Structures are given as C-alpha cells and as structure tokens.
Amino acid sequence: xxxxxxxxxxxxxxxxxxxxxxxxxxxxxxxxxxxxxxxxxxxxxxxxxxxxxxxxxxxxxxxxxxxxxxxxxxxxxxxxxxxxxxxxxxxxxxxxxxxxxxxxxxxxxxxxxxxx
Amino acid sequence: xxxxxxxxxxxxxxxxxxxxxxxxxxxxxxxxxxxxxxxxxxxxxxxxxxxxxxxxxxxxxxxxxxxxxxxxxxxxxxxxxxxxxxxxxxxxxxxxxxxxxxxxxxxxxxxxx
Numbered sequence: 186x187x188x189x190x191x192x193x194x195x196x197x198x199x200x201x202x203x204x205x206x207x208x209x210x211x212x213x214x215x216x217x218x219x220x221x222x223x224x225x226x227x228x229x230x231x232x233x234x235x236x237x238x239x240x241x242x243x244x245x246x247x248x249x250x251x252x253x254x255x256x257x258x259x260x261x262x263x264x265x266x267x268x269x270x271x272x273x274x275x276x277x278x279x280x281x282x283x284x285x286x287x288x289x290x291x292x293x294x295x296x297x298x299x300x301x
Numbered sequence: 302x303x304x305x306x307x308x309x310x311x312x313x314x315x316x317x318x319x320x321x322x323x324x325x326x327x328x329x330x331x332x333x334x335x336x337x338x339x340x341x342x343x344x345x346x347x348x349x350x351x352x353x354x355x356x357x358x359x360x361x362x363x364x365x366x367x368x369x370x371x372x373x374x375x376x377x378x379x380x381x382x383x384x385x386x387x388x389x390x391x392x393x394x395x396x397x398x399x400x401x402x403x404x405x406x407x408x409x410x411x412x413x414x
Contacts, residue, residue, distance in 0.1 A: 227406050228344070
C-alpha cells in the first residue's frame with residue numbers, strides 16, 4: 186500500500202543539540218502532519234502543514250511542507266529530555282478543508298532519545 | 302470531557318477467539334477511526350466512520366468488523382483472532398474530519414497467542 190518513508194529510524198542525541206528528521210513519498214500529498222507519541226499513549230499532533238513551501242513553528246519545533254509536495258521535515262531545536270518519544274509524519278492526499286481523516290497515511294516513525 | 306477512551310488497555314486472546322475493542326468519545330465528534338500500530342510500520346488505518354450508521358474500509362480491514370450505531374461509540378470486532386492481529390490499536394475521533402482536529406485514544410495492546 187501507499188507509504189511514507191521516514192528517516193532516520195532512531196536518533197540518540199545529547200541534550201541541547203538540534204534534531205532534524207524527514208519524510209518522503211513517491212506521491213504528492215496535500216497535507217502533511219507531524220505527531221509525537223509518548224510511551225503508552227496515543228499520538229499527539231504537533232504541527233499541520235497545508236501549502237507547498239509552508240514553514241510553521243510550534244515553540245522549539247519547526248516543520249516545512251516541501252515544494253514538490255512529496256516531502257516534509259521536522260526540526261527540534263535545543264533538545265530537552267522531555268523530547269524523548271516517537272515522532273511520526275503523516276499525510277493526506279485530500280484537499281485542505283475536505284474531510285479526510287479516513288485517509289491519513291503514516292510514516293514508520295523516528296525514535297528520539299535524549300541524553301541529559 | 303474524558304476525550305477518547307478505549308477499553309480494555311491490555312488483552313490476551315487465543316487464536317480463534319473473538320472480542321470487541323471499545324472506543325467512546327464525549328466530544329460529539331462525527332468522524333471516528335481505528336488504526337493499528339506495529340513495530341516499524343507506523344499507524345495503519347483499519348476502518349473509519351463519518352457519522353452514525355456510516356462506515357468504510359481503510360488500508361487493512363481484513364479480519365475486523367465495525368459498526369456505528371451512535372455518535373459516541375465505535376467498537377472494533379475481531380471475529381476470529383489470529384496471531385497476525387497482535388498489535389496496539391488506536392481509536393481516534395475528529396469534529397470536522399480534518400486531520401488537525403483529530404484526537405487519539407490511549408490505545409489497546411492486544412496479544413493473540
């Protein structure tokens with residue numbers, strides 16, 4: 186089935202370092218989303234992107250919707266121990282404004298570990 | 302509001318047994334979905350519903366049944382459990398159907414022996 190390729194699979198970094206992860210697809214997506222999942226919990230939405238080239242920040246997090254619509258990246262600046270978790274990208278091919286939660290495609294996830 | 306609740310949190314089944322995973326939301330959301338999460342696979346959509354009485358298949362529907370008799374509840378049924386259905390199951394709901402309004406439940410960890 187359709188897939189998003191997310192990399193890296195895992196990262197082990199020192200507190201204070203910046204982190205970058207990305208997501209690519211062979212198909213065009215019209216919406217990109219980034220989620221964080223803590224152990225034993227469901228994913229929580231961090232950032233949603235709707236336009237090609239869009240750059241959006243949420244605190245120390247910044248995400249961009251690639252110009253080709255086939256990729257997105259997430260940056261975390263000055264990492265802290267509570268950033269630990271699994272980060273997922275997800276996308277939809279429906280247009281923004283349409284009901285398309287039934288068509289979310291997820292990446293495989295990036296596991297982030299932060300050493301104090 | 303309790304948000305999206307799922308029961309049970311953990312379940313162990315034997316091959317061939319049936320069971321229902323419960324999902325409820327108290328936010329009056331029209332849209333509800335079921336996903337499964339396997340290691341290295343991310344989340345995959347099983348079934349979804351855009352309102353009471355309306356359901357549709359997602360990416361991996363085989364082996365699962367759903368119904369939506371009320372706005373609040375969206376149970377997922379495994380008629381004859383198989384080891385391949387060992388996974389973590391997440392229910393989600395959304396007010397508008399747009400993914401940025403979607404909330405996930407805490408998950409049910411299912412093991413099929």
